Amino acid sequence: MAKALKTFNEAKHRLTAAEVLSHFDLPDIEKAVATTTGKTDEETKAAQKKAKAEATKARNAQLKAIANAKFTFRVNGRILLNDSGFKNWWQKSYTDERTAILELLPSGMDGYETEEDESSRRITPVFPNVNKGIPNSGMYCPLASFDKAATKSFGLGKHTLSLSLRSSERAAAALKWLLQDRGSHCKLGEKLVAVFWAVAPDRQGTPVPLDFASLLNEPDALQVRDFFHNLHGHAAVSPDSARFYCAILSSPKSRITVRSWHTETLGRATRKTEEYFRAVSLPNVFHGGALTVSTLSELTDAMVPPKGKSGPPSPAYAQLLETALFGRLVPHSFLEAAVTRQSLEFAKGKADDDKGDFESRLRARTALIKLYFQTNQNILMNESTHETQRQSVAYVCGQVLAVLDKIHNEAHRKSTASSPAGRYYGSASSTPALVFPRLCKLARIHLEKIENPHRANTLDCELASLISQFSREASWPRTLSLEQQGQFAIGFYYERAPKAGGLAGSTPPDTETASPDDSNA
Numbered sequence: 001m002a003k004a005l006k007t008f009n010e011a012k013h014r015l016t017a018a019e020v021l022s023h024f025d026l027p028d029i030e031k032a033v034a035t036t037t038g039k040t041d042e043e044t045k046a047a048q049k050k051a052k053a054e055a056t057k058a059r060n061a062q063l064k065a066i067a068n069a070k071f072t073f074r075v076n077g078r079i080l081l082n083d084s085g086f087k088n089w090w091q092k093s094y095t096d097e098r099t100a101i102l103e104l105l106p107s108g109m110d111g112y113e114t115e116e117d118e119s120s121r122r123i124t125p126v127f128p129n130v131n132k133g134i135p136n137s138g139m140y141c142p143l144a145s146f147d148k149a150a151t152k153s154f155g156l157g158k159h160t161l162s163l164s165l166r167s168s169e170r171a172a173a174a175l176k177w178l179l180q181d182r183g184s185h186c187k188l189g190e191k192l193v194a195v196f197w198a199v200a201p202d203r204q205g206t207p208v209p210l211d212f213a214s215l216l217n218e219p220d221a222l223q224v225r226d227f228f229h230n231l232h233g234h235a236a237v238s239p240d241s242a243r244f245y246c247a248i249l250s251s252p253k254s255r256i257t258v259r260s261w262h263t264e265t266l267g268r269a270t271r272k273t274e275e276y277f278r279a280v281s282l283p284n285v286f287h288g289g290a291l292t293v294s295t296l297s298e299l300t301d302a303m304v305p306p307k308g309k310s311g312p313p314s315p316a317y318a319q320l321l322e323t324a325l326f327g328r329l330v331p332h333s334f335l336e337a338a339v340t341r342q343s344l345e346f347a348k349g350k351a352d353d354d355k356g357d358f359e360s361r362l363r364a365r366t367a368l369i370k371l372y373f374q375t376n377q378n379i380l381m382n383e384s385t386h387e388t389q390r391q392s393v394a395y396v397c398g399q400v401l402a403v404l405d406k407i408h409n410e411a412h413r414k415s416t417a418s419s420p421a422g423r424y425y426g427s428a429s430s431t432p433a434l435v436f437p438r439l440c441k442l443a444r445i446h447l448e449k450i451e452n453p454h455r456a457n458t459l460d461c462e463l464a465s466l467i468s469q470f471s472r473e474a475s476w477p478r479t480l481s482l483e484q485q486g487q488f489a490i491g492f493y494y495e496r497a498p499k500a501g502g503l504a505g506s507t508p509p510d511t512e513t514a515s516p517d518d519s520n521a
Contacts, residue, residue, distance in 0.1 A: 433476040
Protein backbone atom coordinates (compact mmCIF):
# COMPACT_ATOMS: atom_id res chain seq x y z
CA MET A 1 0.00 0.00 0.00
CA ALA A 2 2.83 2.40 0.85
CA LYS A 3 4.30 1.79 -2.60
CA ALA A 4 0.97 2.53 -4.22
CA LEU A 5 0.58 5.77 -2.26
CA LYS A 6 4.12 6.81 -3.15
CA THR A 7 3.40 6.20 -6.83
CA PHE A 8 0.18 8.21 -6.56
CA ASN A 9 1.93 11.21 -4.97
CA GLU A 10 4.89 11.13 -7.32
CA ALA A 11 2.44 11.37 -10.19
CA LYS A 12 1.80 14.96 -8.94
CA HIS A 13 -1.98 14.44 -9.15
CA ARG A 14 -3.91 17.25 -7.50
CA LEU A 15 -7.59 17.15 -6.71
CA THR A 16 -9.42 20.14 -8.14
CA ALA A 17 -12.03 22.05 -6.17
CA ALA A 18 -14.76 20.68 -8.42
CA GLU A 19 -13.63 17.09 -7.75
CA VAL A 20 -13.68 17.67 -4.00
CA LEU A 21 -17.06 19.43 -3.97
CA SER A 22 -18.61 16.69 -6.09
CA HIS A 23 -18.61 14.50 -2.96
CA PHE A 24 -20.91 16.92 -1.13
CA ASP A 25 -24.63 17.41 -1.62
CA LEU A 26 -24.69 21.16 -2.20
CA PRO A 27 -27.88 23.08 -3.09
CA ASP A 28 -28.28 23.50 -6.86
CA ILE A 29 -29.10 27.17 -7.44
CA GLU A 30 -30.03 26.78 -11.11
CA LYS A 31 -32.33 23.86 -10.33
CA ALA A 32 -34.02 25.78 -7.51
CA VAL A 33 -34.74 28.68 -9.86
CA ALA A 34 -35.95 26.45 -12.72
CA THR A 35 -38.44 24.54 -10.55
CA THR A 36 -40.00 27.64 -9.01
CA THR A 37 -43.17 29.02 -10.63
CA GLY A 38 -46.05 31.36 -9.83
CA LYS A 39 -49.53 32.19 -11.06
CA THR A 40 -48.34 35.16 -13.12
CA ASP A 41 -45.08 36.14 -14.75
CA GLU A 42 -44.43 38.76 -12.08
CA GLU A 43 -45.11 36.28 -9.28
CA THR A 44 -42.84 33.76 -11.00
CA LYS A 45 -39.95 36.27 -11.21
CA ALA A 46 -40.43 37.24 -7.57
CA ALA A 47 -40.57 33.60 -6.45
CA GLN A 48 -37.49 32.68 -8.52
CA LYS A 49 -35.56 35.62 -7.08
CA LYS A 50 -36.45 34.52 -3.56
CA ALA A 51 -35.59 30.87 -4.32
CA LYS A 52 -32.22 31.92 -5.79
CA ALA A 53 -31.39 33.99 -2.71
CA GLU A 54 -32.31 31.15 -0.34
CA ALA A 55 -30.38 28.54 -2.33
CA THR A 56 -27.33 30.82 -2.55
CA LYS A 57 -27.42 31.45 1.20
CA ALA A 58 -27.70 27.73 1.94
CA ARG A 59 -24.88 26.87 -0.49
CA ASN A 60 -22.58 29.53 0.96
CA ALA A 61 -23.26 28.28 4.48
CA GLN A 62 -22.25 24.73 3.48
CA LEU A 63 -19.16 25.97 1.63
CA LYS A 64 -18.10 27.89 4.73
CA ALA A 65 -18.55 24.78 6.85
CA ILE A 66 -16.48 22.77 4.35
CA ALA A 67 -13.74 25.41 4.31
CA ASN A 68 -13.46 25.33 8.10
CA ALA A 69 -13.40 21.51 8.27
CA LYS A 70 -10.34 19.24 8.17
CA PHE A 71 -10.18 16.23 5.87
CA THR A 72 -7.94 13.22 5.43
CA PHE A 73 -8.05 9.97 3.42
CA ARG A 74 -8.63 6.36 4.28
CA VAL A 75 -7.07 3.59 2.22
CA ASN A 76 -8.35 0.11 3.00
CA GLY A 77 -9.78 1.49 6.23
CA ARG A 78 -6.50 3.06 7.34
CA ILE A 79 -5.95 6.81 7.76
CA LEU A 80 -3.35 7.98 5.29
CA LEU A 81 -1.39 10.20 7.68
CA ASN A 82 -1.08 7.34 10.16
CA ASP A 83 0.72 5.11 7.64
CA SER A 84 4.42 4.96 8.63
CA GLY A 85 5.64 4.19 5.11
CA PHE A 86 3.87 7.19 3.64
CA LYS A 87 5.00 9.48 6.47
CA ASN A 88 8.63 8.41 6.03
CA TRP A 89 8.49 9.03 2.28
CA TRP A 90 6.90 12.44 2.77
CA GLN A 91 9.46 13.46 5.37
CA LYS A 92 12.37 12.34 3.17
CA SER A 93 11.07 14.22 0.14
CA TYR A 94 10.57 17.37 2.21
CA THR A 95 14.06 17.10 3.77
CA ASP A 96 15.73 16.55 0.38
CA GLU A 97 14.09 19.68 -1.03
CA ARG A 98 15.11 21.82 1.95
CA THR A 99 18.68 20.51 1.81
CA ALA A 100 18.89 21.46 -1.86
CA ILE A 101 17.77 24.99 -0.98
CA LEU A 102 20.30 25.28 1.85
CA GLU A 103 23.12 24.44 -0.53
CA LEU A 104 22.24 27.51 -2.57
CA LEU A 105 22.51 29.88 0.41
CA PRO A 106 25.91 31.44 1.25
CA SER A 107 27.76 29.69 4.09
CA GLY A 108 24.63 27.90 5.14
CA MET A 109 23.14 31.09 6.54
CA ASP A 110 19.42 31.34 6.14
CA GLY A 111 18.47 34.57 7.91
CA TYR A 112 16.89 32.66 10.81
CA GLU A 113 19.95 31.60 12.78
CA THR A 114 20.71 33.22 16.12
CA GLU A 115 23.78 33.49 18.33
CA GLU A 116 22.41 30.70 20.52
CA ASP A 117 21.78 28.49 17.50
CA GLU A 118 24.91 28.93 15.39
CA SER A 119 24.84 25.37 14.09
CA SER A 120 21.24 25.57 12.94
CA ARG A 121 20.60 24.35 9.41
CA ARG A 122 16.93 25.18 9.45
CA ILE A 123 15.55 27.65 6.98
CA THR A 124 12.33 28.13 8.89
CA PRO A 125 10.96 26.20 11.85
CA VAL A 126 7.51 26.20 10.19
CA PHE A 127 6.07 27.37 6.89
CA PRO A 128 8.06 30.42 5.66
CA ASN A 129 7.06 33.35 7.85
CA VAL A 130 8.22 36.58 9.43
CA ASN A 131 8.04 36.53 13.21
CA LYS A 132 8.34 40.28 13.76
CA GLY A 133 8.38 43.57 11.91
CA ILE A 134 4.99 43.37 10.16
CA PRO A 135 2.39 45.45 12.09
CA ASN A 136 -0.36 43.44 13.79
CA SER A 137 1.29 40.16 12.78
CA GLY A 138 2.10 38.87 16.26
CA MET A 139 4.82 36.24 16.39
CA TYR A 140 3.81 34.33 13.28
CA CYS A 141 3.11 36.01 9.96
CA PRO A 142 3.34 33.58 7.01
CA LEU A 143 3.64 34.52 3.37
CA ALA A 144 0.80 32.13 2.55
CA SER A 145 -1.65 29.81 4.26
CA PHE A 146 -2.75 26.26 3.51
CA ASP A 147 -6.02 26.52 5.43
CA LYS A 148 -7.27 29.88 4.11
CA ALA A 149 -8.92 30.96 0.89
CA ALA A 150 -6.66 32.38 -1.81
CA THR A 151 -6.05 36.12 -1.63
CA LYS A 152 -7.58 38.09 -4.48
CA SER A 153 -5.26 40.69 -5.95
CA PHE A 154 -6.74 44.13 -6.60
CA GLY A 155 -7.84 44.34 -10.22
CA LEU A 156 -6.79 40.75 -10.94
CA GLY A 157 -9.71 38.88 -9.47
CA LYS A 158 -8.82 35.24 -8.82
CA HIS A 159 -5.57 35.39 -10.80
CA THR A 160 -2.97 34.86 -8.09
CA LEU A 161 0.64 33.78 -8.35
CA SER A 162 1.58 30.34 -7.08
CA LEU A 163 4.64 30.30 -4.81
CA SER A 164 7.04 27.40 -4.54
CA LEU A 165 8.60 26.42 -1.22
CA ARG A 166 12.02 27.51 -2.47
CA SER A 167 10.78 30.95 -3.49
CA SER A 168 8.76 31.46 -0.32
CA GLU A 169 11.69 30.60 1.94
CA ARG A 170 14.00 32.92 0.06
CA ALA A 171 11.42 35.71 0.20
CA ALA A 172 10.90 35.19 3.95
CA ALA A 173 14.63 35.29 4.66
CA ALA A 174 15.11 38.44 2.55
CA LEU A 175 12.08 40.16 4.06
CA LYS A 176 13.25 39.42 7.59
CA TRP A 177 16.64 40.94 6.80
CA LEU A 178 15.00 44.09 5.39
CA LEU A 179 12.84 44.43 8.50
CA GLN A 180 15.91 44.16 10.74
CA ASP A 181 18.06 46.67 8.83
CA ARG A 182 17.34 50.25 9.94
CA GLY A 183 18.12 51.66 6.51
CA SER A 184 15.83 49.28 4.62
CA HIS A 185 12.43 49.76 6.20
CA CYS A 186 10.18 52.49 7.56
CA LYS A 187 7.15 52.08 9.83
CA LEU A 188 4.04 53.90 8.64
CA GLY A 189 1.78 54.37 11.64
CA GLU A 190 0.38 51.36 13.46
CA LYS A 191 -0.71 49.25 10.49
CA LEU A 192 1.83 49.58 7.66
CA VAL A 193 5.54 49.13 7.07
CA ALA A 194 7.53 49.96 3.93
CA VAL A 195 10.59 48.01 2.85
CA PHE A 196 12.97 49.20 0.14
CA TRP A 197 16.16 48.09 -1.51
CA ALA A 198 18.23 48.83 -4.58
CA VAL A 199 20.28 46.59 -6.86
CA ALA A 200 23.10 47.85 -9.08
CA PRO A 201 22.85 46.33 -12.59
CA ASP A 202 26.61 45.77 -12.88
CA ARG A 203 27.03 44.00 -9.54
CA GLN A 204 25.18 40.77 -10.26
CA GLY A 205 22.29 41.55 -7.96
CA THR A 206 24.31 42.92 -5.03
CA PRO A 207 22.07 45.18 -2.86
CA VAL A 208 23.02 48.85 -2.56
CA PRO A 209 22.79 50.65 0.85
CA LEU A 210 20.07 53.29 1.07
CA ASP A 211 21.33 56.14 3.24
CA PHE A 212 18.10 58.17 3.16
CA ALA A 213 15.64 55.46 4.23
CA SER A 214 16.06 55.88 7.99
CA LEU A 215 15.73 59.67 7.71
CA LEU A 216 12.07 59.57 6.67
CA ASN A 217 10.69 58.67 10.09
CA GLU A 218 13.67 59.50 12.33
CA PRO A 219 15.41 62.49 10.75
CA ASP A 220 18.70 63.65 12.18
CA ALA A 221 19.72 67.24 11.38
CA LEU A 222 23.35 66.42 10.61
CA GLN A 223 22.46 63.40 8.50
CA VAL A 224 19.91 65.38 6.51
CA ARG A 225 22.51 68.09 5.91
CA ASP A 226 24.98 65.46 4.70
CA PHE A 227 22.26 64.03 2.49
CA PHE A 228 21.73 67.46 0.90
CA HIS A 229 25.44 67.95 0.28
CA ASN A 230 26.51 64.41 -0.64
CA LEU A 231 24.04 63.36 -3.32
CA HIS A 232 26.71 63.04 -5.99
CA GLY A 233 28.91 61.07 -3.60
CA HIS A 234 26.02 58.73 -2.94
CA ALA A 235 25.36 58.37 -6.67
CA ALA A 236 29.02 57.51 -7.25
CA VAL A 237 28.51 54.36 -5.21
CA SER A 238 25.07 53.65 -6.62
CA PRO A 239 24.66 54.62 -10.30
CA ASP A 240 21.45 56.28 -11.42
CA SER A 241 20.57 53.15 -13.39
CA ALA A 242 20.42 51.00 -10.23
CA ARG A 243 16.91 49.68 -9.72
CA PHE A 244 15.09 50.88 -6.62
CA TYR A 245 12.20 48.85 -5.16
CA CYS A 246 9.63 49.67 -2.50
CA ALA A 247 6.81 47.56 -1.06
CA ILE A 248 4.24 48.68 1.53
CA LEU A 249 3.12 45.76 3.67
CA SER A 250 0.52 45.00 6.32
CA SER A 251 -0.94 41.96 8.01
CA PRO A 252 -4.67 42.40 8.61
CA LYS A 253 -5.41 38.66 8.71
CA SER A 254 -2.12 37.19 9.96
CA ARG A 255 -0.82 36.93 6.42
CA ILE A 256 1.53 39.37 4.74
CA THR A 257 -0.39 41.67 2.41
CA VAL A 258 1.33 43.86 -0.20
CA ARG A 259 -0.58 47.15 -0.21
CA SER A 260 1.47 48.77 -2.97
CA TRP A 261 4.55 48.03 -5.05
CA HIS A 262 6.86 50.50 -6.77
CA THR A 263 9.95 50.37 -8.96
CA GLU A 264 12.16 53.28 -9.97
CA THR A 265 15.79 54.10 -10.67
CA LEU A 266 17.80 54.83 -7.56
CA GLY A 267 19.02 58.16 -8.91
CA ARG A 268 15.50 59.49 -9.48
CA ALA A 269 14.26 58.21 -6.11
CA THR A 270 17.21 59.93 -4.41
CA ARG A 271 16.49 63.23 -6.13
CA LYS A 272 12.81 63.04 -5.22
CA THR A 273 13.76 62.36 -1.60
CA GLU A 274 16.09 65.34 -1.56
CA GLU A 275 13.27 67.55 -2.87
CA TYR A 276 10.98 66.14 -0.19
CA PHE A 277 13.44 66.96 2.61
CA ARG A 278 13.87 70.44 1.19
CA ALA A 279 10.11 71.02 1.40
CA VAL A 280 9.53 69.68 4.92
CA SER A 281 12.54 71.48 6.47
CA LEU A 282 11.39 74.51 8.49
CA PRO A 283 12.94 76.80 11.14
CA ASN A 284 12.55 75.48 14.67
CA VAL A 285 11.33 78.05 17.20
CA PHE A 286 13.06 76.14 19.98
CA HIS A 287 16.51 75.97 18.35
CA GLY A 288 17.20 79.49 17.15
CA GLY A 289 15.76 78.95 13.71
CA ALA A 290 17.87 75.94 12.75
CA LEU A 291 15.99 73.89 10.17
CA THR A 292 14.13 70.85 11.46
CA VAL A 293 12.71 68.06 9.32
CA SER A 294 9.19 66.88 10.13
CA THR A 295 8.82 63.11 10.10
CA LEU A 296 6.22 61.19 8.14
CA SER A 297 4.33 60.51 11.37
CA GLU A 298 4.33 64.20 12.32
CA LEU A 299 2.98 65.17 8.90
CA THR A 300 0.11 62.69 9.06
CA ASP A 301 -0.68 63.42 12.72
CA ALA A 302 -0.95 67.14 11.92
CA MET A 303 -4.04 66.49 9.76
CA VAL A 304 -6.14 65.06 12.61
CA PRO A 305 -7.03 66.31 16.11
CA PRO A 306 -4.17 65.96 18.60
CA LYS A 307 -4.29 62.85 20.75
CA GLY A 308 -7.30 61.57 18.82
CA LYS A 309 -8.40 58.00 19.41
CA SER A 310 -8.53 56.89 15.78
CA GLY A 311 -5.45 58.74 14.52
CA PRO A 312 -4.69 59.38 10.85
CA PRO A 313 -5.86 56.78 8.30
CA SER A 314 -3.23 54.26 7.19
CA PRO A 315 -3.40 55.25 3.48
CA ALA A 316 -2.19 58.74 4.44
CA TYR A 317 1.18 57.33 5.53
CA ALA A 318 1.55 55.37 2.31
CA GLN A 319 0.61 58.38 0.15
CA LEU A 320 3.19 60.62 1.82
CA LEU A 321 5.88 57.94 1.52
CA GLU A 322 5.14 57.67 -2.20
CA THR A 323 5.43 61.46 -2.43
CA ALA A 324 8.80 61.38 -0.67
CA LEU A 325 10.27 58.60 -2.82
CA PHE A 326 8.51 58.94 -6.16
CA GLY A 327 7.13 62.48 -6.32
CA ARG A 328 3.48 61.41 -6.15
CA LEU A 329 1.08 64.37 -6.03
CA VAL A 330 -0.12 65.30 -2.57
CA PRO A 331 -3.92 64.79 -2.34
CA HIS A 332 -5.87 68.05 -2.25
CA SER A 333 -7.65 66.72 0.84
CA PHE A 334 -4.32 66.90 2.72
CA LEU A 335 -4.11 70.64 2.05
CA GLU A 336 -7.70 71.09 3.15
CA ALA A 337 -7.12 69.09 6.35
CA ALA A 338 -3.96 71.06 7.22
CA VAL A 339 -5.63 74.45 6.64
CA THR A 340 -8.72 73.46 8.65
CA ARG A 341 -6.67 72.14 11.59
CA GLN A 342 -4.63 75.36 11.55
CA SER A 343 -7.68 77.55 12.18
CA LEU A 344 -9.20 75.22 14.77
CA GLU A 345 -6.04 74.81 16.83
CA PHE A 346 -5.25 78.53 16.87
CA ALA A 347 -8.80 79.23 18.02
CA LYS A 348 -8.38 76.72 20.83
CA GLY A 349 -4.88 77.93 21.75
CA LYS A 350 -2.11 76.16 23.63
CA ALA A 351 -2.94 73.83 26.46
CA ASP A 352 -1.79 74.86 29.92
CA ASP A 353 0.52 71.86 30.14
CA ASP A 354 1.83 72.24 26.57
CA LYS A 355 5.44 71.05 26.22
CA GLY A 356 6.05 72.13 22.65
CA ASP A 357 3.39 70.01 20.94
CA PHE A 358 1.52 73.08 19.68
CA GLU A 359 4.59 74.48 17.90
CA SER A 360 5.62 71.06 16.56
CA ARG A 361 2.18 70.48 15.05
CA LEU A 362 2.21 74.00 13.58
CA ARG A 363 5.58 73.28 11.96
CA ALA A 364 4.36 69.92 10.61
CA ARG A 365 1.20 71.45 9.11
CA THR A 366 3.22 74.19 7.44
CA ALA A 367 5.66 71.59 6.11
CA LEU A 368 2.77 69.59 4.66
CA ILE A 369 1.40 72.71 2.94
CA LYS A 370 4.88 73.50 1.55
CA LEU A 371 5.12 69.93 0.27
CA TYR A 372 1.79 70.37 -1.53
CA PHE A 373 2.97 73.49 -3.39
CA GLN A 374 6.34 71.99 -4.26
CA THR A 375 5.03 68.65 -5.48
CA ASN A 376 1.77 69.71 -7.11
CA GLN A 377 2.71 73.14 -8.45
CA ASN A 378 6.54 73.02 -8.63
CA ILE A 379 6.80 76.03 -6.30
CA LEU A 380 9.37 76.04 -3.51
CA MET A 381 8.29 78.50 -0.83
CA ASN A 382 10.49 79.72 2.03
CA GLU A 383 11.46 82.92 3.79
CA SER A 384 13.89 84.01 1.08
CA THR A 385 11.30 83.85 -1.72
CA HIS A 386 11.14 87.55 -2.43
CA GLU A 387 9.53 87.10 -5.84
CA THR A 388 6.86 84.81 -4.42
CA GLN A 389 6.18 87.28 -1.61
CA ARG A 390 5.57 90.09 -4.10
CA GLN A 391 3.27 87.96 -6.22
CA SER A 392 1.31 86.32 -3.40
CA VAL A 393 -0.95 88.69 -1.49
CA ALA A 394 -2.00 85.79 0.73
CA TYR A 395 1.62 85.13 1.75
CA VAL A 396 2.02 88.80 2.78
CA CYS A 397 -1.27 88.69 4.71
CA GLY A 398 0.13 85.79 6.71
CA GLN A 399 3.27 87.81 7.44
CA VAL A 400 1.17 90.79 8.57
CA LEU A 401 -0.78 88.65 11.05
CA ALA A 402 2.47 87.24 12.45
CA VAL A 403 3.88 90.76 13.01
CA LEU A 404 0.60 91.88 14.62
CA ASP A 405 0.85 88.87 16.90
CA LYS A 406 4.43 89.81 17.85
CA ILE A 407 3.37 93.37 18.68
CA HIS A 408 0.50 92.17 20.87
CA ASN A 409 2.67 89.67 22.73
CA GLU A 410 5.49 92.18 23.25
CA ALA A 411 3.00 94.64 24.70
CA HIS A 412 1.65 92.02 27.11
CA ARG A 413 5.05 90.36 27.62
CA LYS A 414 3.67 86.92 26.82
CA SER A 415 1.76 84.92 24.22
CA THR A 416 -1.92 84.69 25.04
CA ALA A 417 -4.97 83.02 23.53
CA SER A 418 -6.47 86.51 23.00
CA SER A 419 -3.68 87.57 20.63
CA PRO A 420 -4.54 88.31 16.97
CA ALA A 421 -3.42 84.84 15.89
CA GLY A 422 -5.42 83.14 18.61
CA ARG A 423 -8.64 85.08 18.09
CA TYR A 424 -8.60 85.98 14.41
CA TYR A 425 -6.46 83.45 12.53
CA GLY A 426 -9.44 81.74 10.88
CA SER A 427 -11.12 84.93 9.68
CA ALA A 428 -7.82 86.64 8.78
CA SER A 429 -6.81 83.73 6.54
CA SER A 430 -10.19 83.51 4.81
CA THR A 431 -11.58 87.09 4.78
CA PRO A 432 -8.65 89.49 5.36
CA ALA A 433 -10.55 92.66 4.40
CA LEU A 434 -12.94 92.20 7.36
CA VAL A 435 -10.19 91.79 9.94
CA PHE A 436 -6.92 93.52 9.10
CA PRO A 437 -8.04 97.19 9.07
CA ARG A 438 -9.23 96.90 12.68
CA LEU A 439 -6.19 94.86 13.78
CA CYS A 440 -3.82 97.43 12.28
CA LYS A 441 -5.52 100.22 14.26
CA LEU A 442 -5.22 98.19 17.47
CA ALA A 443 -1.54 97.61 16.70
CA ARG A 444 -0.87 101.37 17.19
CA ILE A 445 -2.18 101.09 20.76
CA HIS A 446 -0.08 97.98 21.49
CA LEU A 447 3.09 99.59 20.06
CA GLU A 448 2.77 102.42 22.60
CA LYS A 449 2.67 99.87 25.45
CA ILE A 450 6.00 98.23 24.52
CA GLU A 451 8.59 99.39 27.05
CA ASN A 452 11.63 98.92 24.80
CA PRO A 453 11.57 101.82 22.26
CA HIS A 454 14.06 100.13 19.94
CA ARG A 455 11.96 96.95 19.82
CA ALA A 456 8.79 98.96 19.27
CA ASN A 457 10.40 100.87 16.41
CA THR A 458 11.66 97.66 14.79
CA LEU A 459 8.20 96.07 14.87
CA ASP A 460 6.60 99.28 13.62
CA CYS A 461 8.96 99.31 10.63
CA GLU A 462 8.29 95.64 9.87
CA LEU A 463 4.54 96.23 9.92
CA ALA A 464 4.77 99.40 7.83
CA SER A 465 6.92 97.65 5.22
CA LEU A 466 4.38 94.89 4.80
CA ILE A 467 1.15 96.91 4.79
CA SER A 468 2.68 99.43 2.38
CA GLN A 469 1.77 96.91 -0.30
CA PHE A 470 -1.88 97.63 0.52
CA SER A 471 -2.17 101.27 -0.45
CA ARG A 472 -5.75 101.61 0.72
CA GLU A 473 -8.19 99.67 2.82
CA ALA A 474 -9.94 98.20 -0.22
CA SER A 475 -6.66 96.56 -1.25
CA TRP A 476 -7.00 93.92 1.42
CA PRO A 477 -8.39 90.84 -0.38
CA ARG A 478 -12.01 90.13 0.47
CA THR A 479 -11.63 86.35 0.43
CA LEU A 480 -8.83 83.84 0.03
CA SER A 481 -9.18 80.46 -1.67
CA LEU A 482 -8.05 77.24 -0.02
CA GLU A 483 -4.68 77.33 -1.78
CA GLN A 484 -4.25 81.00 -0.86
CA GLN A 485 -4.96 80.06 2.75
CA GLY A 486 -2.11 77.60 2.43
CA GLN A 487 0.18 80.41 1.23
CA PHE A 488 -1.09 82.51 4.14
CA ALA A 489 -0.04 79.74 6.57
CA ILE A 490 3.47 79.56 5.10
CA GLY A 491 3.96 83.35 5.27
CA PHE A 492 2.65 83.37 8.83
CA TYR A 493 5.04 80.63 9.97
CA TYR A 494 8.19 82.06 8.41
CA GLU A 495 7.49 85.55 9.77
CA ARG A 496 6.87 84.41 13.35
CA ALA A 497 9.69 81.85 13.50
CA PRO A 498 13.29 82.86 14.23
CA LYS A 499 15.24 83.56 11.09
CA ALA A 500 16.68 80.27 9.84
CA GLY A 501 20.37 79.87 10.46
CA GLY A 502 20.41 76.76 8.35
CA LEU A 503 20.25 73.04 9.02
CA ALA A 504 23.08 72.43 11.44
CA GLY A 505 25.00 75.27 9.86
CA SER A 506 23.93 74.82 6.24
CA THR A 507 22.28 77.56 4.19
CA PRO A 508 18.58 77.03 3.42
CA PRO A 509 17.89 76.74 -0.31
CA ASP A 510 16.41 79.70 -2.15
CA THR A 511 12.85 79.25 -3.29
CA GLU A 512 12.48 78.67 -6.97
CA THR A 513 10.32 76.92 -9.51
CA ALA A 514 11.18 73.23 -9.23
CA SER A 515 11.83 71.07 -12.24
CA PRO A 516 10.42 67.57 -11.79
CA ASP A 517 13.25 66.00 -13.76
CA ASP A 518 16.11 68.23 -12.61
CA SER A 519 19.17 66.04 -12.32
CA ASN A 520 21.31 68.70 -10.62
CA ALA A 521 20.51 67.90 -7.00
